[in-house]
Amino acid sequence: MADDRAALPLPDYDHLPVATLAHRIRALDRDQLAVLVSYEQEHGAREPVLxxxxxxxxxLDAGAGPSGGDPAAPAPEAAPAPSGPLLGDSGAPPVNPPSHGDPTNPAQPR
Known part of the structure; x- marks a missing residue:
């Protein structure tokens, strides 16, 4: 089965979110798409994916052509985690609880 996965035109195909699949397969030709259909039917048979x-x-049968791009390129689902001052490196105090429901908050109306 590992050999089957290695021959797929999309790396890590089994772990791609269905929401990004439509975008990724646009760069595939008819033969590459047929490989994915066959693999999906034999392994997962997930109806939304099929x-x-x-x-x-x-x-493609109606005349559309593959789009440009690399179906193996990094996508948002595989991007590195963002970092920087907006994510806690700023030295700011931790987020305060909301003012509603906190009886010690002087800004809360009484």
């Missing part, structure tokens, strides 16, 4: 793959196959 629906996306078949819809793209229909587009």
């Amino acid at each position: 629906t996306v793959l078949r819809a793209r196959a229909d587009q």
Whole structure:
């Protein structure tokens, strides 16, 4: 089964979110898409995934061409975690609780 995965046109295909799949498969040609459909039918048979793959196959059959881009390029689901002063490195105090429901808050109306 590992050999099957290694031959797929999308790296880490099994772990891609369905929401990003439609975007990633746009760069594949008909033969590459057929490999994914066959793999999905044999392994996961996830209907939402098959629906996306078949819809793209229909587009290609109707004359659409693969878009530019690299289907293996890093995507938001694999991007490194953001860092910087807005995420806690600023030295600011921790977030205060909301003013409603805190009887010690002088700004809260009584």
